[in-house]
Amino acid sequence: xxxxxxxxxxxxxxxxxxxxxxxxxxxxxxxxxxxxxxxxxxxxxxxxxxxxxxxxxxxxxxxxxxxxxxxxxxxxxxxxxxxxxxxxxxxxxxxxxxxxxxxxxxxxxxxxxxxxxxxxxxxxxxxxxxxxxxxxxxxxxxxxxxxxxxxxxxxxxxxxxxxxxxxxxxxxxxxxxxxxxxxxxxxxxxxxxxxxxxxxxxxxxxxxxxxxxxxxxxxxxxxxxxxxxxxxxxxxxxxxxxxxxxxxxxxxxxxxxxxxxxxxxxxxxxxxxxxxxxxxxxxxxxxxxxxxxxxxxxxxxxxxxxxxxxxxxxxxxxxxxxxxxxxxxxxxxxxxxxxxxxxxxxxxxxxxxxxxxxxxxxxxxxxxxxxxxxxxxxxxxxxxxxxxxxxxxxxxxxxxxxxxxxxx
Numbered sequence: 001x002x003x004x005x006x007x008x009x010x011x012x013x014x015x016x017x018x019x020x021x022x023x024x025x026x027x028x029x030x031x032x033x034x035x036x037x038x039x040x041x042x043x044x045x046x047x048x049x050x051x052x053x054x055x056x057x058x059x060x061x062x063x064x065x066x067x068x069x070x071x072x073x074x075x076x077x078x079x080x081x082x083x084x085x086x087x088x089x090x091x092x093x094x095x096x097x098x099x100x101x102x103x104x105x106x107x108x109x110x111x112x113x114x115x116x117x118x119x120x121x122x123x124x125x126x127x128x129x130x131x132x133x134x135x136x137x138x139x140x141x142x143x144x145x146x147x148x149x150x151x152x153x154x155x156x157x158x159x160x161x162x163x164x165x166x167x168x169x170x171x172x173x174x175x176x177x178x179x180x181x182x183x184x185x186x187x188x189x190x191x192x193x194x195x196x197x198x199x200x201x202x203x204x205x206x207x208x209x210x211x212x213x214x215x216x217x218x219x220x221x222x223x224x225x226x227x228x229x230x231x232x233x234x235x236x237x238x239x240x241x242x243x244x245x246x247x248x249x250x251x252x253x254x255x256x257x258x259x260x261x262x263x264x265x266x267x268x269x270x271x272x273x274x275x276x277x278x279x280x281x282x283x284x285x286x287x288x289x290x291x292x293x294x295x296x297x298x299x300x301x302x303x304x305x306x307x308x309x310x311x312x313x314x315x316x317x318x319x320x321x322x323x324x325x326x327x328x329x330x331x332x333x334x335x336x337x338x339x340x341x342x343x344x345x346x347x348x349x350x351x352x353x354x355x356x357x358x359x360x361x362x363x364x365x366x367x368x369x370x371x372x373x374x375x376x377x378x379x380x381x382x383x384x385x386x387x388x389x390x391x392x393x394x395x396x397x398x399x400x401x402x403x404x405x406x407x408x
Contacts, residue, residue: 001325009082016063016089016101023057024093024100031096032368035227044225045178045218054100055133065131067103067266068111080262081324084269088317091273094378095227098270102131104228106139106175108266109259110186113203117247117255122205126184138177138208140187140233141256144170149391151256152197156189156235158204160242165191165204167212167238171231173385178218178229183208187235188252201252205244212238222377260386261332264339268320268346271382272313274375275350279309281370282357289360296360305356312349319345337399340392347382348389354379 005013027050034048058064066086068077078086090097098104107130114127129135146153156169169189176182184207191202206213216232218225247255283306286297296302320342326335354376358365365372383389 001322003321005085006079006082009078009085012063012066012078012082013085013089015061016086019058019061019063020089020092020097023054024097027054027096028093028371039225045227045229046180047227051096051099054096055102058100059102059133063101064133065102065111067108067262068115079324079328080265081321081328084265084321084324087266087269088273088276091270092277094270094274094375102133103266105263105266107137109263110137110139112262113186113246113255113259116258117251119243121243122246126205129183135183136176136179136181136228138174138182138185138231139259140171140174140177140185140206142171142173144172144232149388151188151253152200154188154190154201156187157193158187158189158191158202160191163242164239165242165244167204167206167235167240169235170216171233171235172216172219174231174233175226176228177208177215177231177233179227182228185213185233186246188256191249191252195250198253199250201256202249203246203252203255204240205246206235206238206240210238210240212236221381224374224377258332261327261335261339264343264386265320265324265327267382267386268316268342271346271350271379272317272320274379275309275313275316275353278350278354278357278372278375279306279313281372282306282309282353282360285357285360302360305353305360309353309356312353316342316346316349337396340395340399343386344389344392344396347379350379351376351383 030050031048034050038044038046038048066078067083087103090101090103111127111130114123114130118127126137130137141151141154142148143154143156146155148154156167156171159166167187167189171187174185177185184205186203187206188201188203190200192200212235214234214236216234219230219232221230283297286302286306287295289296319338323335323338323342326338332339354372358372358376361370361372364370367373
């Protein structure tokens, strides 16, 4: 494995760092003021105007759709490893940077699904406007009435009647669905209840304005109202044409696994960026504040937190880069163990560092005066989203046992 950035990745990294310094970081205060005004006017999920301005600037600089694999665009596309270092940098400003580069979830995963499995008509209708940043999308898999940590439990029904599929069920934590720009959902449900557990599900495209689709409520995260929202959605006799099926009937589980591999690298590298910013804020605060006659930075416990943070970040980054490199060279399936491992290691690491940064900041750390409280809410949630820690640990253990030819 080569640890230095490729020439292409380094070029983009230099360009992105300049964009972050000149455009993104100075816009954070503007973004939050605009969001506060929108929330006060009863529009908590409308997009602050500064984001569209930054999107235009990012696109003009070529910082657009960077997540796309090189197989999609050999001339400009990046490998998973190349994009990983860019994703980390966007994690320094997670509410703004991914969005303005058109690299934010769940759109990235949905675009990858449409790129890999969508029909030409589906790509024309939905992938192109997503790539252009004209619309947003949602991914509806998790359900409130079942243990969604095991996707085989999904109970939403997708039944074919002639030239239509009829969908009935309830989903929640459908990220992005509250955003007024969200126009389409990828919905995962059961098309063949009699098939084996890995071939019962399929994915279909459901325009959000389809009759029978009802937004029940938005779900907050530790009291935070996400701009894009996390919706609970009811599907009652929702009818879509059979041409809205993505891939083959019964391939939903396979598509979901293909979607989650690179996506977990993206999530984890952004989380490492959050940890890096938290460490930077912790160091600055420790140098500025004095207690009992000396700077916080002189306290042994603070120095230990800083040292361990650097060690933990470096270790986590190496594991994620190894995983990205494996996806690039041998495929996501062969990197299954590593993908599961980073999903456990990175959020745990980032949560501890952000927590220590909050502690060093005292009361300011839990207020809106720093990004730390919001970062903590997001990173703690990541230990559940895309599968809880315990499921990934179970998978890793089973793969280790299988390698040693020990029964499950």
